Amino acid sequence: MITPRLCAPAYELxxxxxxxxxxxxxxxxxxxxxxxxxxxxxxTYHWSEAPMVELMTASVHRTLARSGVPGSEIDIVLLATDSLPPGRAAHRDVSEFLAETGMSGATVMTVGLMDCATAMAAVGTAASLVRDGTARHVMVVSGDLADISTGGQRVVAGGAAVASDGAASALVSAEAAGLPVLALAHHAAPDQESGGGSAHQQLTSRMNAYREVFARLATRHPFRPARTLVLPSNFARHVMRVYLAEAGFPADRIALEGVGRVAHCQGSDPLINLADRQADTKSAAPERPAEPETYVLLGAGIAHLGAVLLGTRPLP
Known part of the structure; x- marks a missing residue:
């Protein structure tokens, strides 16, 4: 069986x-x-006057360069975003994006409706396409502009996050060097969208959702929370620590360094945090503690959670 590899995560704020x-x-x-x-x-939060595809283009150029895979060899592009312009303008922008990145020969699909879990659903879909031999190289590209995705609101997630504008990308490949994609799990709680029930009921529902998504992930590929690092959406640190404690993760197993510098780039956060983690690992001092056994990329929205389990030892 082909083991999909997640390669060369990159981003543009x-x-x-x-x-x-x-x-x-x-x-x-x-x-x-x-x-x-x-x-x-x-x-700090970041905002852009550029269209979404400009940020995506800059990110994808970095992913292609780092992966060593030319754009002409990308079979499928998954656009995980709710921030494309309406109607024909989206077709025009996406065509220009594909031309500028050399991916004009790829099949393009959009993934949406899972708010900040959308990009993780796209990574899982890409891994399935590679695993079953449908594609050799799938480019996953996420991105959001608050002016479109949240109607211009910057304080989001019920007051638990500050929205930034940004894009991220990663190649899921059968051949390029990267981290093995081991499993995907997702969870939906549509009642959370309406905010119904008391504050206590809403908190209980969210904690149950976090427990459930990690339980599903463990049934698909066993992992040890004590030897796993979670790279999550950039919600307020104390909020994310409370939720993830319910799934068995202590504070030192949660990467929240991006909260202050990046804020919440919505679906792109886990890939941004992975890119930063890899860059930091390469430049770290020799005394840095050993890497964990697994990473979890966790995309967290109000009603949806998406978790992708990665090995931390790259496959050549």
Whole structure:
């Protein structure tokens, strides 16, 4: 059986960076202090005046260069985004994006409707396509602009995150060197969209969702939480630690360094955090502790969770 490899994660943030504390949405009340406190950790958010595909193009160029796979060899492109323009404008932008990245010969599909879990669903779909031999190389590209995806709101996820503009990409391949994709699990709780029930009921429902998605992941490929590092969506640090504690992950097994510098680039966060992790590992001092056995890329939205389990030892 072919083992899919996730290769060369890369990203591009919005070209403008601003302090979270200066957001107009936070100018009144105590929410600014809550989100910028050390326990939450938000410092900077990013925004862009460019169309979504410009950020995607910059990210994909990096992924192609790092993977060594030319754009002409990409079989399928999965666009995990809800931020393309409407109608024919999307077709025009995507055609230009494919031409600029050399991927014009690829079959292109969009993946959506799972909010911040969409990109992880796309990675899992790409892995299935590679595993069954349908494709050799699948490019997964995520990206969101808050002006489109959230209607311009920057404080999102019920006040637990600050939305940034950004894009990320990774190649899922049968041949290029990368991390083995071991399993995918997802969970949907449509009742969470409406915000029904008491605050306690909503919290209980979300904690149950986190427990369930990791239980499903473990049935597909066993892993040890104590030897796994979770690379999650960039929600407030204390919020993510509470949710993931329910699934058995202590605070030191959760990578939350991106919260302050990047904020919440929606579906792109796990790939951004993986790219940063790999760059940091390459430049780390020799005394850095040994890598964990597995990574979990966790895309977390209000109603959807998507988790991808990766090995940490690259396959050649």
């Amino acid at each position: 919005g070209e403008c960076a601003e302090p979270v504390a200066d957001l107009p949405e936070l100018s009144a009340g105590s929410q600014a202090a809550d989100l910028t406190s050390p326990s939450a950790g938000f410092v």
